[in-house]
Amino acid sequence: MSMHPRHPASGPSEDPWERTTAPLPSEANPSWMGHVEPGNYRPAPGHQGGPVGAVVPPQVQGAVPGSRRSRSGLLVLTLGGSALAFLSLFLVVPFLLSATGTAGFLVGFVASLLPLSVVLLAVHIIDKWEPEPKRLLYFAFTWGSAVSIAVTLLIQPFFVVAFQFSDQADLQTYMATVQAPIVEEFAKSLGLLILLLLARKHFDGPVDGVVFAFTIAGGFAFTENILYFGRAIAESADPASSFAQVFFLRGVMSPFAHAIFTGTTGLIMGYAARRWHTGASVAAFLVGLLPAMFLHNRWNSMGQGFLVDYILVQVPIFFLAVGGIVLLRVAEKRLTRQRLLEYSAAGWFTPAEVELLGTVGGRRTALKWAAGYGRRQHMKEFLKAATQLANTRQRILSGRDVSLHQAEERQQLQRILALRAAVTG
Structure with missing residues (x-):
């Protein structure tokens, strides 16, 4: 299983976290849950093929504000x-x-x-x-x-x-x-x-x-x-x-x-x-x-007609709640996968890795693979870190406290590479 980021073609070096505007890709809104306004969209920071320390501006390394x-x-x-x-x-x-x-x-x-x-x-x-x-x-x-x-x-x-x-x-x-x-x-x-x-x-x-x-x-x-x-x-x-x-x-x-x-x-x-x-x-x-x-x-x-009200009203409400929760879970997974695909386009993950990190079946396969090498716990931490990274990107794209969340993103990307190394041994 590949756990190494692909490297974009070499080019002029620039601050990967500098605010840039980009057209809103059609796939940026995979569900109603993660709707992004066009004016808030920005590409994921690019991985330049070197260690993360070379990508992160020196003045923001270390403790993350917030x-x-x-x-x-x-x-x-x-x-x-x-x-x-x-x-x-x-x-x-x-x-x-x-x-x-x-x-x-x-x-x-x-x-x-x-x-x-x-x-x-x-x-x-x-x-x-x-x-x-x-x-x-x-x-x-x-x-x-x-x-x-x-x-x-x-x-x-x-x-x-x-x-x-x-x-x-x-x-x-x-x-x-x-x-x-x-x-x-x-x-x-x-x-x-x-x-x-x-x-x-x-x-x-x-x-x-x-x-x-x-x-x-x-x-x-x-x-x-x-x-x-x-x-x-x-x-x-x-x-x-x-x-x-x-x-x-x-x-x-x-x-x-x-x-x-x-x-x-x-x-x-x-x-x-x-x-x-x-x-x-x-x-x-x-x-x-x-x-x-x-x-x-x-x-x-509900009074004397409790049983009728329960069957005709409360039971349908319960199943409606269950259906709503299922839809929430599906939307959450789609959102995670889409945000990780954006990091994949920037060079942090391969598309195959996104399938492992962003789907239920992929996560099950990844954990089983890691367990065979005694690294199941490392893989669980890697999966959790990837999900947190996707959620941080969603907060960035929401337009709220962007600089604070970008600082958090820097730290999380550093941790992603460290966890990747632990998983691959």
Whole structure:
């Protein structure tokens, strides 16, 4: 397997990162996800056949501007998220114990791990092409399972005070169909907004938005399930039967309910983050709340005709969500392949290598080949680096913070050659 860049014909030396304009190739937009405006397009920097040090201007070698800021952003999210989650437990845990009792809490906790595992497995599958940093996924989960629950508990009393109901049934309906969709979706999606503001480098597309949203929603549903499962045991004269009914409803029939609600917000925010600047992306947070709240309201509004509504409305919504995620994955792969082809045209990869790096079958073949030489881990890092490089190029072509992303591109191209050497031995 060739792992060496082809070299363009020799010619006058020039700065390969100098801003140049070029016509927008017809294949530059392989899907709706990676749309590039003609005025933002520029060729990939050329590989001149020498070591990368000769290609990269000396004044920009070394630390990449913004990389320290990116690491500090991850650190702030990790530490800040952990602190908020820890403080939230002082509110969340007593609330759960008071509603479920110790036995109900323990049973609910264990039972809630099952639907959580299903959601996290889906996150792993969706995130497999371009895995997000584990620290960000940790933040997302702790936000959903602790912080968003605490925010909900703090805000929801204001909804009760604001509206007076003489009938308990009307109050319960109001809390389920108005308060819960508004407060819970706001609390969950607030974590998405924080990720967008502090980890923009990693939150730059619809797939990222769905991954983070599913993780947050999975954490929220996990804690909420502890409440419902535990309360079914604590408050029923027939705990086993009540628990089985609630578990079937929430753990079997609807493990992805919260994920689909919040996933619509993450999708809209991710699409906005790819196309526009931070201000418009923040506005997308508010817009993205609307479909999430609507879907949440429709779910909680199902009453005596629950089974009919579930089959005719909720099941089609679920399959529509699955189809949408599949389309997102396909678009993401096409975008990666196209951007790598542009680096191939500049001499960094051969076309055959792009097929290995930019397709599922090619990656499987590459990993199998590398495993035969004891270099599977090196190949995995090479595949990940190539995907990150393609995403960096997409950010460059978006026209946002171009010089910052070009500096990141320089460092990534250096790493690509180093990883290439490790793979080939």
